[in-house]
Amino acid sequence: MQFPEVVVLRIGHRPERDQRVTTHVGLAARAFGARGMLLAAKDAGVVKTLRDVVERWGGDFTVRDGVTWRQCIRDWKENGGTVVHLTMYGLRLSDAVEELRGRDRILLVAGAEKVPGEVYGLADYNISVSTQPHSEVSGVAVFLDRLFLGETMDREYPGAPMRIDPCGFGKRTEP
């Protein structure tokens, strides 16, 4: 099955306060199969951490900071892509996921606490992962795990400098 290509757009990031959560959003995006993350703020620390992980653990996940979110969303739509905004107030993921799986390219917008009202109108879909408050990190991860039917979770990155050899006790890495 051909799955959509997903890129995460992180908005509302405040460098002093959100560095760890945004880094976790990026790591979850990579681990569950997104192609990259665009960060609508300048934050060299987040970019470095994520690029270091890609270098050591493999894959071609990309990260870019300093983008303008309005422009990003506009460009994405002009190029025929679909914009999905994660919000606890949106439609249930379980009701929309099949339809979304049929799209070619998804820009997945993950906001911090305050999201400008405009985003709700610009998005093609406002989607809720559980209709309960939780976290952008779990929102992105569960969205991708469901969208990709669980197929990306156990993906391997042959040739990566660091690889885990799953085991029941202790830590084993390869090579």
Added chain:
Amino acid sequence: MQFPEVVVLRIGHRPERDQRVTTHVGLAARAFGARGMLLAAKDAGVVKTLRDVVERWGGDFTVRDGVTWRQCIRDWKENGGTVVHLTMYGLRLSDAVEELRGRDRILLVAGAEKVPGEVYGLADYNISVSTQPHSEVSGVAVFLDRLFLGETMDREYPGAPMRIDPCGFGKRTEP
């Protein structure tokens, strides 16, 4: 189907640094069907935030801080419960989830960056959600979503003061 009862044990929490991530772990635990969170540190701020969410959004998720993790794990095992430690180095969740679904009670240990080596030995299972680095928040959420076959995600809390009426545009809450 009778699912196991899951309680999250959060270890390695440093009050100055981990407040937001631990709060997100607790929110994800609640949203995806855990019964409660035990926090192996004193942090009144995290406890208050989580209890406020339960009060407004419903359910009976419990949270307690200041527990001793060794004692917690020991008590859990003495009472016939299963201890599952989330670690990127563990066995793949997809290989173990069916077996875990057959257990009665699971203590799900979610550590911050540094986890004492002893935890690997005390746990009945060391389980990896993806064998890639990401986040305790996404680890707990995806673990629960998979364990509960997606059935807890759309759970409703009748009678809660705040309820979301899922919609494609804007924000609608009930009552």
